Amino acid sequence: MKREIYKGKVVHLFVESVTLPNATTIDMEVVRHPGAAAVVPLLENGKVVLIRQYRYATGGYLYEIPAGKLSDGEPPETCAVRETEEETGWHIGRLDKLTTIFTAPGFCDEQIHLYLGTKLTRSRQQLDPDEVLEVVELPFDDAIQKIDDQIICDAKSVVALQLAYTRKTLS
Amino acid sequence: MKREIYKGKVVHLFVESVTLPNATTIDMEVVRHPGAAAVVPLLENGKVVLIRQYRYATGGYLYEIPAGKLSDGEPPETCAVRETEEETGWHIGRLDKLTTIFTAPGFCDEQIHLYLGTKLTRSRQQLDPDEVLEVVELPFDDAIQKIDDQIICDAKSVVALQLAYTRKTLS
16 A cells, blocks of 8 residues: 655655565655666766755755756666756767666665766756756866765765776776 | 655655755755664675665665664764664674765755774674565675676665775775
């Protein structure tokens, strides 16, 4: 049994009666999410394109990789290219899949598909009124150092930057 | 202005009227979370202690590091040791901080404090009725390979395993 508690712009909350594999039946709170895509955009000069974005929920600005929710039926790759272009003004010519992560499996079904983006060309930034961010280009080594220094602390961004860096270092 | 929509066992949902730094005023949906702690428990034989946990929201079992929500006023370090013991039956003698991540900053204030745990001694597993999991001990290299193979795909676990592995490799 599934009861809808709230349907907002972002959060779609249900309470669902669930029988677990151990035969315990409980009510679970589940936030249903359309999924998202995110990209490490890597320039030919070796810099990565990050955004420094205002995040109300966390109380300030966070360094992140460009990312966004999938539109209805939108393939993750299309979303990845679209969101990077809208947020950073860079068009991505090539995407390589890094992985797909669950962000908060205890209460939310959100999956984020992560990519390395290369063959970048200049395009035009188009921010929504509720997006407050600046674009920051950083040498890849500096971005990795900022993870170690606990300055880059957004989960999807840490995962994607580390996977992309390892691949780049190995190749 | 802040309106409480729902207060459950896990999810505490608000809709808040927010004026952004660009002077736009909007309603934001925010899930308020007490925060959490998670640990990469590393045995002296070089294996890491993971759990394979049933996660209803994601539709199946996920490999994760032991983790749990902070109890009222509980320091993250206490929570990290407690949850590892409850979930895996290993007591941690030493914690080293890795970083703190935001898991879903678009709509949730959840922070997870991540640690490397060493000096492990046997204790007793104590699962809650709603916890369905098995303990899995893996060579550290195998765990890192499972990230690359997209088998370990829980965000906090990927971040913590990668940071812990880098530190171990460098030391």
